[in-house]
Every structure is written in C-alpha cells, then in structure tokens.
Amino acid sequence: MLEKRDLCWLLKPVSRDEIKTWFMEDRNNSRITRTIEGEMPRLFYGISRSQKDNASIVLILTDDGSLGDEGYSIDQKESGYEIKSNTQKGLLYGIFGLHRLLLGKKERFPYVSIPDQNYRMINHWDNFDGTIERGYSGRSIFYDHNAFRGDMELIRQYARLLASVGINAVSINNVNVRKYERFFITAEYLKEIKKIGDIFTAYGIQLFLAIDFAAPISVGKLSTADPLCPDVASWWKHTVEDIYRIIPDFGGFVVKADSEHEPGPFTYGRSHGDGANMLAKAIRPFGGIIVWRCFVYDCTQDWRDRSLDRARAAYDLFHELDGEFDENVILQIKNGPIDFQIREPVSPLFGALKETNQILEFQITQEYTGHQIDICYLVPMWKETLDFDTRHGASSLVKEAIRQYSPDQKLSGLCAVGNVGMDRNWTGNKMAQANWYGYGRLAWDNDLTSEEIAKEWLDLSFELTEDAREKALSILITSRDTYEDYTCPLAVGFMCKPGIHYGCDIDGYEYDQWGTYHYADREGVGRDRTAATGTGFTKQYSPRIYQEYEDINACPDKLLLFFHHVPYTHVLQSGKTVIQHIYDTHFDGVEKVKEYQARWESIQDELDEESYQNVKERLDYQLKHAVEWRDQINTYFYRKSGIGDEAGRTIYN
Ligand code: BDP
Structure with a gap:
C-alpha cells in the first residue's frame, strides 16, 4: 500500500543522472541543517555527501543583504548547482526550490527567490x-x-x-x-x-x-x-x-x-x-x-x-x-x-x-x-x-x-x-x-x-502529456467561476444550507440572526449597502472605490447584488437582465461540470488509478450538487419574478 507521503507533490525525486553529490559549506549542527541533510537524498535521488571538488550541489551560507532572512539564489556551475542564502532556513527553501525547478523543467539560472510576504x-x-x-x-x-x-x-x-x-x-x-x-x-x-x-x-x-x-x-x-x-x-x-x-x-x-x-x-x-x-x-x-x-x-x-x-x-x-x-x-x-x-x-x-x-x-x-x-x-x-x-x-x-x-x-x-x-x-x-x-x-x-501555480502542481503531482495537462489545467483554472456560476449569482452569498454550508437553501439564512440576507422579493433582489439609501457600507472604501460601488451603473456586475437591491429587469453591464443572468449562469454551471467529467475521463490512461477514481467520484457528486443548485435557484427566482427564461430551457415551477 502506498504511504500517505507518496500522494503529494514531493513524491518525485530528481534522477541520479542530473544530480550526484552535494556539499555544504559552513556546516553547523542546527536543526534545520539536519533537516537539509535528511531531505537531500529524498529530493535528489541517489546523492551522497562528498568533497567540494566534485560536488554537484553546493550549499553556501552567505552575507547578501538583498536576500533577507529567507531568500535564496541558485546558480548553475560547470560541476552542478550552487545555492546561497543568509540563513539555514533560506538554504532549506533553496533545495526545495531547486527540486521544483528541475522537475518543472523550468531552469532559468541564476535564479533568485525572495518572499514577498513575511x-x-x-x-x-x-x-x-x-x-x-x-x-x-x-x-x-x-x-x-x-x-x-x-x-x-x-x-x-x-x-x-x-x-x-x-x-x-x-x-x-x-x-x-x-x-x-x-x-x-x-x-x-x-x-x-x-x-x-x-x-x-x-x-x-x-x-x-x-x-x-x-x-x-x-x-x-x-x-x-x-x-x-x-x-x-x-x-x-x-x-x-x-x-x-x-x-x-x-x-x-x-x-x-x-x-x-x-x-x-x-x-x-x-x-x-x-x-x-x-x-x-x-x-x-x-x-x-x-x-x-x-x-x-x-x-x-x-x-x-x-x-x-x-x-x-x-x-x-x-x-x-x-x-x-x-x-x-x-x-x-x-x-x-x-x-x-x-x-x-x-x-x-x-x-x-x-x-x-x-x-x-x-x-x-x-x-x-x-x-x-x-x-x-x-x-x-x-x-x-x-x-x-x-x-x-x-x-x-x-x-x-x-x-x-x-x-x-x-x-x-x-x-x-x-x-x-x-x-x-x-x-x-x-x-x-x-x-x-x-x-x-x-x-x-x-x-x-x-496558471503557473496550477501547472507546477500538476507537473509535480502527475506524469501527464502536454495535451492531458492542458485538460487538467483547464478544469482547475475555470473551477472557481464555475462554482460561482451555480451557487452565487452577482455576489449573493449565503444561499447555502445553514450550519454545514454545503448544498442549496436559498432562504436558509434569510430570517436568521447571522446578518446574511439577500432580500429577494417579487420586484428584485440584493442588499442595498449604498450611502444614499442603504447601510452606508460603501463609505468605508477610499473615495474612488466608494464612487464606483455606490453608483449602480459603475458597480461591477460581479458585485452588484452585494451593494445594490435591483429589479430583476435591471440591465447589467453585460447587456443581460439580472434574471436572465441568473438563469444563464445556473444552466452554464451545470454544463461546465459535465465538461469536467468528460475531460477527466479522457485523461484516465495518464493518471494513477487512485487519483483518477478519487476525482471522478467527487465530480459525480459535484454534478448532482450543481443540478440541485440550478433547479432550486432558477425555480425560486422564477416564482418570485414571474419572468421566464428567454432561451426556453426547463425551469420547474
Ligand atoms: C466561519 C466558520 C466558523 C468559524 C469562523 C471563524 O463558519 O466555523 O469559526 O468562520 O473564522 O466561516 O472564526
């Protein structure tokens, strides 16, 4: 049976041909040094500690203000790679960084990496x-x-x-x-x-x-x-x-x-x-x-x-x-x-x-x-x-x-x-x-x-051809929009089942104490948070942002119902009415999940069976979930508004 560690992105060591030996200058016995010593053979298959002369990876503690406490640099030398940092911790990040670069086949040396956030x-x-x-x-x-x-x-x-x-x-x-x-x-x-x-x-x-x-x-x-x-x-x-x-x-x-x-x-x-x-x-x-x-x-x-x-x-x-x-x-x-x-x-x-x-x-x-x-x-x-x-x-x-x-x-x-x-x-x-x-x-x-991040993760986690990787990538990259499509039209949140927060329950929180209301009535939907007629939340932003969110015509569609209560017939910047947007996104969301299923199935041969089945099972649930959201939301807003779908698709009434 596979160990748990075999199912993660550090599974693949870099092969023997690429990396043979390594050397660490300024050896001290800190805990992180010992970690580095343990990690090197795991990350770079078949290596052993050796003399500097024929070392393929050299780790060097340096004194370079630009690298800060955690940054590192990697350079390619004739004999291999040289990783430098001001701290042991930076060297640790450096060996993980080199591992990622080599497996991602994205070697661009010298490579300098300093964290943006502390x-x-x-x-x-x-x-x-x-x-x-x-x-x-x-x-x-x-x-x-x-x-x-x-x-x-x-x-x-x-x-x-x-x-x-x-x-x-x-x-x-x-x-x-x-x-x-x-x-x-x-x-x-x-x-x-x-x-x-x-x-x-x-x-x-x-x-x-x-x-x-x-x-x-x-x-x-x-x-x-x-x-x-x-x-x-x-x-x-x-x-x-x-x-x-x-x-x-x-x-x-x-x-x-x-x-x-x-x-x-x-x-x-x-x-x-x-x-x-x-x-x-x-x-x-x-x-x-x-x-x-x-x-x-x-x-x-x-x-x-x-x-x-x-x-x-x-x-x-x-x-x-x-x-x-x-x-x-x-x-x-x-x-x-x-x-x-x-x-x-x-x-x-x-x-x-x-x-x-x-x-x-x-x-x-x-x-x-x-x-x-x-x-x-x-x-x-x-x-x-x-x-x-x-x-x-x-x-x-x-x-x-x-x-x-x-x-x-x-x-x-x-x-x-x-x-x-x-x-x-x-x-x-x-x-x-x-x-x-x-x-x-x-x-x-x-x-x-x-995309870069998703590609990295895919490359480190699977062995995919370019075509299969594109398919998996397209699922990841569009998945946030898809989830939004079938659960959260125009930023109306919290239409989920109270307590567990999974599954559709449009009025689940509507008359509750948690302060998360959509205020849908027969005319329209959304929360008025404007300074002019609502709660004044818009005023908490800087003047330029305030003006944008306060103005119903300037407020981005995606956030409209967070800031405004509008009629179902209100025309969005996209040119669609609010009600038609609700219908379209909910029908589209379900179709996208079906496409995910097809794409996932089409790359089955390139995936390990366990990962394939794991995601396949969940996509089956996801489809049921999306269908339930689509039908409940569409029916709910149809009943409230009395306005049908322009495209004549099935809405249960
Ligand atoms: C909410 C969760 C709740 C957490 C809370 C928090 O529903 O379980 O305790 O955030 O962040 O989203 O404290």
Missing part, C-alpha cells in the same frame, strides 16, 4: 477530539479522541510539505477554543505540544496556539478575565513564562475574541486594543506575537432591522483603533467583509489601516466553496484580492498595503485556514491539494499567475 501562516481549526471545524479530509493529523495522535512521522511529512512551499508559521488548534484546548497553555499539554513544535522548528516553521481569552477564569480560576485587572495581566505573564520555559521558540497566540460567542474584552467594557495589548505585554519579553482576529460582528442580529449590516463590523470596530496596538500585535483580517464567500468585495480595512501590523486571512479549506467535493481552485480569487487596488495612497494594492502599512514590516503577511486531514491524499479531493500548494506558492511570490 508571515506565511496556516491556521488549523483542529479540535482535541480529532474533529476539524470545517474540515473535509478526515480527522485531525494532530489529535484523536482527546489525546495527541502521536504520529510524529506524519507530522514531519506535513511539515516538509509546508516548508516546500515556504510556510513559516502554523497554529495547531481551532480558534474556537473548547474545554480541553483551553489547557494547551499548561505544562501537561505543553510537553506534548513541544514535540510537535520541535518538528516544525526543524522545517523553519514557528508554532502558535489559539487561546481562550477567558483562560484566566477557565484555566486560572480567577473571577475575571478583564484585561485591565492587574491579577489577570499577572496570570498571563506567568502563563507565558511557563510556555517559554517549555517551548523557547514558541511563536505566540492567535485570538478570536468577542466573536460568535467566544469571550473577549467587550464583556468588561474594554476595547480590543486593551485586550490585545495586555497579552502583547505579557509575551513581548520572549519575542512572542499576538495575532488578533478582526472577524468580530454581531451574530445575534434581528433580520427585521435593515439598518444593521454585518459587512460594516470589522471596519467600524478596528479602523478607529488604528495605531493603538502594541508593536508585537498583528491584526488578522479576512479577505472579504462577510465570511469567505466565493464572491465578495475586498475588505475595506486594507489600505485604510495605516499604522497597524496586519495579515490577510484566506480560507483554503473549502467551507463555502464546495467542501472539497466540488473542484474549486481558489488561487484566482486570492490573486484578485492581493491585486485589488484600494486607491488609498501610494502603496495602494492590497499585497503592498499589508506590508507597507505595518509599522514593523516583518510582522505582516498572509495566513490561511488549512485543508488537510487524515485522508490518504491529505485533502479529500486530490485536486484540493492545488489550493494548499497554491496558497504557499502565492504567499511567497505574489506575482506568480494562477
């Missing part, structure tokens, strides 16, 4: 009982039945995959911190967590834990968790001292506070600045970081009250705190103002926060985007976010703003909710590996195209 983090939403919140690839690789799973080889495999795409930080427990996980910050648990941390350290990855803001009460037995109470501050100080005694290279805390029933500073009438800064002061002497999430909103809204707007929440709360956070606090901001929908505008906090360390949060796990049943390659969506022009000042693209406006640029970057589990191929649907791989590659190099 933090490149993954958040796990894993629970100690072994379940994963929003996980679609089996159970947790870290925990099982309220115990540590203890499979250190599996965690090592995971760490090497992360390092191979440049991930340098990871939090290993759910941001919703439950009964046992609250105690992860105590000695009994920390001893086990250290074992996991040591493996990550060896691959250059810092370990973080999500904490319960009310831990002084739940763990410390104090009567309050008020951040301004001296006893609370002192409790955290001692707790942090204990953590660093056991895990000296601990990264810090991830905090979800005052959100979806998690405790936070609001309980005590304190601000999020008070809460974050108190923790920051406790951890700062050890070089630790507080990653404070901006996903804070009222989840007990009254649907009758149209003045409330969940989209406004993060900006309303955090914009006025700009500049008030301690130097070791980073705000973590979701890409959109609502919640990881397949189509949302970019959060208006980007570019508007100018004096706060910040990281942008994506979701790799496909919660609202198909549960890793439906194929949905998310890199195109992430690129749109990074390349969005906030029109706030000189550094106006999101990818620049997050770094430029962080007072300590080292404390800025990207983070994403991970998508792996115990499934043999790590991600349930093997195609979902492309999102995990793609997130890492994009976080490192923001200018790679979605």
Whole structure:
C-alpha cells in the first residue's frame, strides 16, 4: 500500500543522472541543517555527501543583504548547482526550490527567490477530539479522541510539505477554543505540544496556539478575565513564562475574541486594543506575537432591522483603533467583509489601516466553496484580492498595503485556514491539494499567475502529456467561476444550507440572526449597502472605490447584488437582465461540470488509478450538487419574478 507521503507533490525525486553529490559549506549542527541533510537524498535521488571538488550541489551560507532572512539564489556551475542564502532556513527553501525547478523543467539560472510576504501562516481549526471545524479530509493529523495522535512521522511529512512551499508559521488548534484546548497553555499539554513544535522548528516553521481569552477564569480560576485587572495581566505573564520555559521558540497566540460567542474584552467594557495589548505585554519579553482576529460582528442580529449590516463590523470596530496596538500585535483580517464567500468585495480595512501590523486571512479549506467535493481552485480569487487596488495612497494594492502599512514590516503577511486531514491524499479531493500548494506558492511570490501555480502542481503531482495537462489545467483554472456560476449569482452569498454550508437553501439564512440576507422579493433582489439609501457600507472604501460601488451603473456586475437591491429587469453591464443572468449562469454551471467529467475521463490512461477514481467520484457528486443548485435557484427566482427564461430551457415551477 502506498504511504500517505507518496500522494503529494514531493513524491518525485530528481534522477541520479542530473544530480550526484552535494556539499555544504559552513556546516553547523542546527536543526534545520539536519533537516537539509535528511531531505537531500529524498529530493535528489541517489546523492551522497562528498568533497567540494566534485560536488554537484553546493550549499553556501552567505552575507547578501538583498536576500533577507529567507531568500535564496541558485546558480548553475560547470560541476552542478550552487545555492546561497543568509540563513539555514533560506538554504532549506533553496533545495526545495531547486527540486521544483528541475522537475518543472523550468531552469532559468541564476535564479533568485525572495518572499514577498513575511508571515506565511496556516491556521488549523483542529479540535482535541480529532474533529476539524470545517474540515473535509478526515480527522485531525494532530489529535484523536482527546489525546495527541502521536504520529510524529506524519507530522514531519506535513511539515516538509509546508516548508516546500515556504510556510513559516502554523497554529495547531481551532480558534474556537473548547474545554480541553483551553489547557494547551499548561505544562501537561505543553510537553506534548513541544514535540510537535520541535518538528516544525526543524522545517523553519514557528508554532502558535489559539487561546481562550477567558483562560484566566477557565484555566486560572480567577473571577475575571478583564484585561485591565492587574491579577489577570499577572496570570498571563506567568502563563507565558511557563510556555517559554517549555517551548523557547514558541511563536505566540492567535485570538478570536468577542466573536460568535467566544469571550473577549467587550464583556468588561474594554476595547480590543486593551485586550490585545495586555497579552502583547505579557509575551513581548520572549519575542512572542499576538495575532488578533478582526472577524468580530454581531451574530445575534434581528433580520427585521435593515439598518444593521454585518459587512460594516470589522471596519467600524478596528479602523478607529488604528495605531493603538502594541508593536508585537498583528491584526488578522479576512479577505472579504462577510465570511469567505466565493464572491465578495475586498475588505475595506486594507489600505485604510495605516499604522497597524496586519495579515490577510484566506480560507483554503473549502467551507463555502464546495467542501472539497466540488473542484474549486481558489488561487484566482486570492490573486484578485492581493491585486485589488484600494486607491488609498501610494502603496495602494492590497499585497503592498499589508506590508507597507505595518509599522514593523516583518510582522505582516498572509495566513490561511488549512485543508488537510487524515485522508490518504491529505485533502479529500486530490485536486484540493492545488489550493494548499497554491496558497504557499502565492504567499511567497505574489506575482506568480494562477496558471503557473496550477501547472507546477500538476507537473509535480502527475506524469501527464502536454495535451492531458492542458485538460487538467483547464478544469482547475475555470473551477472557481464555475462554482460561482451555480451557487452565487452577482455576489449573493449565503444561499447555502445553514450550519454545514454545503448544498442549496436559498432562504436558509434569510430570517436568521447571522446578518446574511439577500432580500429577494417579487420586484428584485440584493442588499442595498449604498450611502444614499442603504447601510452606508460603501463609505468605508477610499473615495474612488466608494464612487464606483455606490453608483449602480459603475458597480461591477460581479458585485452588484452585494451593494445594490435591483429589479430583476435591471440591465447589467453585460447587456443581460439580472434574471436572465441568473438563469444563464445556473444552466452554464451545470454544463461546465459535465465538461469536467468528460475531460477527466479522457485523461484516465495518464493518471494513477487512485487519483483518477478519487476525482471522478467527487465530480459525480459535484454534478448532482450543481443540478440541485440550478433547479432550486432558477425555480425560486422564477416564482418570485414571474419572468421566464428567454432561451426556453426547463425551469420547474
Ligand atoms: C466561519 C466558520 C466558523 C468559524 C469562523 C471563524 O463558519 O466555523 O469559526 O468562520 O473564522 O466561516 O472564526
């Protein structure tokens, strides 16, 4: 039986002919050096350590300011390749980089690679009982039945995959911190967590834990968790001292506070600045970081009250705190103002926060985007976010703003909710590996195209002819638009089944408390978020963007119903009416999934049986899913509007 590691993109070693021996200058005995020594024979088949004279790969620690702490350069010499970096970690990235270049047959030397973003983090939403919140690839690789799973080889495999795409930080427990996980910050648990941390350290990855803001009460037995109470501050100080005694290279805390029933500073009438800064002061002497999430909103809204707007929440709360956070606090901001929908505008906090360390949060796990049943390659969506022009000042693209406006640029970057589990191929649907791989590659190099990343992943994962690769690529590259076609017309999100967020339930959230309404009536559909007649959310953007979104004729079609309530007969920039657009995209979406099935079947001979069957089964489900969405949405809007399909296709009434 294949090992789990055989089903990933580091499977193929570079052959003996290409690489024979290697040599490392300035050998020291750091953990990462030992990792490099272990990795070299795995990545480059048949090599052994040797003398410099006939070495084929030479690794050199250098002193080159332009490479920073993590960058590397690779040059081709007569005798082989020379990799240089200022750090061991950079050399580790360098050997993974060389491996990728050689297998991708894309050798262009000298090759220099320096990460665009400093933090490149993954958040796990894993629970100690072994379940994963929003996980679609089996159970947790870290925990099982309220115990540590203890499979250190599996965690090592995971760490090497992360390092191979440049991930340098990871939090290993759910941001919703439950009964046992609250105690992860105590000695009994920390001893086990250290074992996991040591493996990550060896691959250059810092370990973080999500904490319960009310831990002084739940763990410390104090009567309050008020951040301004001296006893609370002192409790955290001692707790942090204990953590660093056991895990000296601990990264810090991830905090979800005052959100979806998690405790936070609001309980005590304190601000999020008070809460974050108190923790920051406790951890700062050890070089630790507080990653404070901006996903804070009222989840007990009254649907009758149209003045409330969940989209406004993060900006309303955090914009006025700009500049008030301690130097070791980073705000973590979701890409959109609502919640990881397949189509949302970019959060208006980007570019508007100018004096706060910040990281942008994506979701790799496909919660609202198909549960890793439906194929949905998310890199195109992430690129749109990074390349969005906030029109706030000189550094106006999101990818620049997050770094430029962080007072300590080292404390800025990207983070994403991970998508792996115990499934043999790590991600349930093997195609979902492309999102995990793609997130890492994009976080490192923001200018790679979605296609380049998808091609790399395909080349590293399969042995395909050019024609077959084009077919697989065409599925990945169009899959985000396809998913949007049958689930989310013109940015109306949340028409999914409540709770699980898979499958169609158009009114599932319509009269609920979560603040995600489409307001469809017999005249039209959409949320009026304009300043003139709606919730005023448009005003949170820079003046140029505000004007664009506020104006019904300038607002991009793709976002129209996020910002405006319009009649079904409203004519889009595309020339179609809203109702016809809804029908067309839903019919098209289903046809595209059928094409995916045909394309996948046509390349069967070039795929290993396991991967072929894995994706085929999921495409069958995806088709059923798309058909159900098509028919429910079309029927729903036909019944509301009374307007038929111009093309006369079947709509059930
Ligand atoms: C939502 C998820 C929920 C998470 C939350 C978060 O439905 O499970 O706890 O995000 O980001 O999308 O905290």
